Amino acid sequence: xxxxxxxxxxxxxxxxxxxxxxxxxxxxxxxxxxxxxxxxxxxxxxxxxxxxxxxxxxxxxxxxxxxxxxxxxxxxxxxxxxxxxxxxxxxxxxxxxxxxxxxxxxxxxxxxxxxxxxxxxxxxxxxxxxxxxxxxxxxxxxxxxxxxxxxxxxxxxxxxxxxxxxxxxxxxxxxxxxxxxxxxxxxxxxxxxxxxxxxxxxxxxxxxxxxxxxxxxxxxxxxxxxxxxxxxxxxxxxxxxxxxxxxxxxxxxxxxxx
Amino acid sequence: xxxxxxxxxxxxxxxxxxxxxxxxxxxxxxxxxxxxxxxxxxxxxxxxxxxxxxxxxxxxxxxxxxxxxxxxxxxxxxxxxxxxxxxxxxxxxxxxxxxxxxxxxxxxxxxxxxxxxxxxxxxxxxxxxxxxxxxxxxxxxxxxxxxxxxxxxxxxxxxxxxxxxxxxxxxxxxxxxxxxxxxxxxxxxxxxxxxxxxxxxxxxxxxxxxxxxxxxxxxxxxxxxxxxxxxxxxxxxxxxxxxxxxxxxxxxxxxxxxx
Numbered sequence: 001x002x003x004x005x006x007x008x009x010x011x012x013x014x015x016x017x018x019x020x021x022x023x024x025x026x027x028x029x030x031x032x033x034x035x036x037x038x039x040x041x042x043x044x045x046x047x048x049x050x051x052x053x054x055x056x057x058x059x060x061x062x063x064x065x066x067x068x069x070x071x072x073x074x075x076x077x078x079x080x081x082x083x084x085x086x087x088x089x090x091x092x093x094x095x096x097x098x099x100x101x102x103x104x105x106x107x108x109x110x111x112x113x114x115x116x117x118x119x120x121x122x123x124x125x126x127x128x129x130x131x132x133x134x135x136x137x138x139x140x141x142x143x144x145x146x147x148x149x150x151x152x153x154x155x156x157x158x159x160x161x162x163x164x165x166x167x168x169x170x171x172x173x174x175x176x177x178x179x180x181x182x183x184x185x186x187x188x189x190x191x192x193x194x195x196x197x198x199x200x201x202x203x204x205x206x207x208x209x210x211x212x213x214x215x216x217x218x219x220x221x222x223x224x225x226x227x228x229x230x231x232x233x234x235x236x237x238x239x240x241x242x243x244x245x246x247x248x249x250x251x252x253x254x255x256x257x258x
Numbered sequence: 259x260x261x262x263x264x265x266x267x268x269x270x271x272x273x274x275x276x277x278x279x280x281x282x283x284x285x286x287x288x289x290x291x292x293x294x295x296x297x298x299x300x301x302x303x304x305x306x307x308x309x310x311x312x313x314x315x316x317x318x319x320x321x322x323x324x325x326x327x328x329x330x331x332x333x334x335x336x337x338x339x340x341x342x343x344x345x346x347x348x349x350x351x352x353x354x355x356x357x358x359x360x361x362x363x364x365x366x367x368x369x370x371x372x373x374x375x376x377x378x379x380x381x382x383x384x385x386x387x388x389x390x391x392x393x394x395x396x397x398x399x400x401x402x403x404x405x406x407x408x409x410x411x412x413x414x415x416x417x418x419x420x421x422x423x424x425x426x427x428x429x430x431x432x433x434x435x436x437x438x439x440x441x442x443x444x445x446x447x448x449x450x451x452x453x454x455x456x457x458x459x460x461x462x463x464x465x466x467x468x469x470x471x472x473x474x475x476x477x478x479x480x481x482x483x484x485x486x487x488x489x490x491x492x493x494x495x496x497x498x499x500x501x502x503x504x505x506x507x508x509x510x511x512x513x514x515x516x517x
Contacts, residue, residue, distance in 0.1 A: 038369075117356075121354075124350055124352055125348045125349070125350060125352040126352050126353075126354055126355075128309070128312075128314055128348070128352065129346070129348055129352040129353075129354070131312065131313075131314055131341065132312060132341065132344055132345065132346040132416075132425075133365050133366040133369070133370060133415070134338060134341050134342050134366055134369075134370035134371075135365070135366070135369050135370055140369070
């Protein structure tokens with residue numbers, strides 16, 4: 001086989017897939033803006049994506065904050081900079097680790113669930129059945145998930161931020177015997193509003209990416225159980241990668257001046 | 259005098275998936291109140307045909323008219339109006355497994371027509387009774403039902419909003435002969451009561467004989483024979499003869515290699 005043909009075909013397939021995803025995204029977003037809306041569905045998805053993700057995201061945030069404090073301590077002790085630990089923990093959590101960790105955990109939990117559910121609905125003709133019941137599948141299935149994802153992820157991340165910072169506090173005060181009042185005041189000292197807000201903006205984008213990739217892969221799955229399995233895997237892998245890539249891009253934009 | 263406008267009129271409909279030509283210029287007319295059954299082997303494009311009429315798939319060429327109005331390339335409001343005329347019973351029932359049975363049946367009433375839930379529930383329960391299901395079934399989930407019951411729920415869902423046109427996609431596939439006959443009887447009864455126009459696809463000849471006014475045979479993407487039900491046994495068409503007698507030998511060749 002001609003290796004050049006292989007490269008060409010792979011490239012064309014890539015362009016085709018990108019175009020298809022672009023069209024899907026455009027169509028889904030345009031349906032977000034036009035009635036009818038399904039508030040019940042939005043609420044149900046918000047519960048699924050937000051409320052039921054709390055334990056997983058909370059635990060992740062707690063241990064991330066704890067390990068961050070522990071690691072900073074072993075590193076900073078070498079040049080007697082323990083006073084900076086609180087600042088490092090709070091900035092790392094709010095700017096980066098809160099949104100990204102929560103995003104990745106939700107991608108695993110929700111992206112997979114959306115892809116599996118919509119994929120099964122596709123292969124059992126439930127999506128076609130929706131159309132025959134005068135209900136637009138984009139509006140009924142995809143729009144509620146997108147809206148719920150964009151609204152709920154920032155809330156989830158705000159909670160994760162608080163729990164993560166608290167994890168750092170626990171380790172520093174109870175294990176490393178720092179003064180609690182000092183630690184808290186140091187946490188506030190260098191924290192700016194936009195450290196938190198940039199993380200929340202990021203998480204809204206992550207919420208969109210997770211629900212979009214879950215919906216796209218599920219909606220276009222074919223070929224029975226194997227197809228649904230592949231859709232689920234693709235949803236998690238692509239949304240995780242897109243979260244990391246877009247995180248880098250957004251960090252570059254948010255903190256361009258500094 | 260002009261003939262009345264046919265309910266469904268297909269002419270020269272073509273649809274391909276890549277190299278695979280599924281429909282190759284299909285012509286078919288279904289008149290108002292008529293029950294047409296399309297027979298044909300597996301994989302001859304019967305389901306694709308129904309999806310083209312519904313607008314789930316877009317044909318590559320040809321025209322599809324419903325009540326004399328072109329139905330391909332509809333969008334927005336026109337498409338909603340188009341879809342509101344249809345009800346469909348899917349091959350695998352395609353019930354929404356996240357919703358209880360009564361919500362499945364009442365789905366179109368609540369979501370698309372905005373009927374209050376209480377009223378929609380009553381109507382769903384009544385329709386379930388019409389297909390021989392107990393009101394208690396309404397609170398079960400589709401996964402808790404047998405195949406035959408799922409088909410009956412799906413039938414109730416297809417007819418509850420009193421559609422003008424109903425499609426039946428292999429209504430008896432996967433059912434035992436007695437349950438098949440129950441479903442056939444219910445189809446005939448529902449259609450008669452609603453006065454709906456129906457288009458069915460099946461490869462079950464017992465079912466076709468029961469529900470059809472007219473039978474059409476689909477082979478390689480075209481209608482190769484059509485006529486009233488009574489003519490099916492002396493059609494003089496070798497394809498039809500082979501199909502209704504279920505013979506492996508004949509003009510329809512299956513690609514089979516020796517072991």
